[in-house]
Amino acid sequence: MFIDPIQTLNSIADISRLNKADGSDKLVNSTNDITDAGSAQGAQIPFKTVYEEAIQDVINTDQQVNVDAQALATGKSDNLHQYSIDIAKAQLSINLLAELRNKALDSYNEIMRMSV
Incomplete structure (x- = not known):
């Protein structure tokens, strides 16, 4: 039995893009380019994109x-x-969006408390 080594994930979206089908440690970014998992700096997703996807998910689940x-x-x-x-999916997506907002506000407040 082979145990995969721990890899650095820079965002939640990296989990879904981790290609384990062929057993290789590769990340597939949004342009379908394959990069090494260790050099995933180019595969980072900005917080704005994650937040927009969460908002769109709330809208889609509410419509459904x-x-x-x-x-x-x-x-x-x-x-x-x-x-x-x-209904459960919609509630879960609303909870996720609220937590993302809370984390963004916590981060903003922490940055504002930093002294120069």
Whole structure:
């Protein structure tokens, strides 16, 4: 049994881009270029992008909940469990967005407290 060595991940998005299918330690960045995991500096994602994706996820999950609710109310669907799942996804995405906001504000406040 082989145990993979610990690798530095610079952002949460690096986890999804870590290519383990072929057993290599490579990162695939957004332009589909493959770089070594140790030199992942070029693969960093700005906080703005992560925050925008979180906002878009909240919008998408809210729209899906509304579509499911309308389908249930009009009798076009009897898939109540999918509606419950979509509500849970929406709540989770809202919680993630709130935590991202809290961390950004904490970071900003910490920077403001630094003395020059």
